[in-house]
Amino acid sequence: MPDDGTAVEVSAEAAEGALAYLTEMSPDLRGAAILGPRGEVLAAADRFSRWEEDAATLFAVADRAGEEAVEQVHIGTEQGEVFALRHAGLAAVAVTERFALASLTFFDMRSVLRDLAGATPQATSDGSEHVRSTQRRGGEAADAS
């Protein structure tokens, strides 16, 4: 379901950190999910299976609407707005209030996915794994508070 970019493996912890960052950055956000290379939900507020199913449906319908795979989807209805983005083998779907700033929302979603894709888990000397970008985000959040 995500784009044809290089498949990346992202840990659930890193995805949850990214989702928390996205939620913090976007005051209009009602809910969001981050999806892995196979369309599986890596992070969402709740109801993982519904996010997975409905995001897959949205991307499938959007792909059918044109001649090629879609990269970004922006749909506005009276009930809210839906943003979906594929980047580097990952995907993010977000639901916002009406009249959210589309360019900023897409920018935040893209930067989160770029961070996740670039932050493949690295083995440390003690054998555990850590993710650079999540730590950086955590540091920024600590600085902000």
Next chain:
Amino acid sequence: MPPKPHRVLLERVSGYADEAAAYMRRRRASRKPFARLYYAEGRAEDHASDSSASGELFVAAGRLIEVAGKRERS
């Protein structure tokens, strides 16, 4: 010569009515549903709200909006 008092009142009422009509027109335009798809090379497609493709897109979007639920206001 000053205008007759009832003319002043009529002009004021019709002025308010014009403002209200313009507000309703703007509101209708901004509330109209839309579906925009963006592709890798920067191309974008707008799907009219009455096309069959956009109908499916609105249904899929509606399901996601339902999953997200309402925002908790603090």
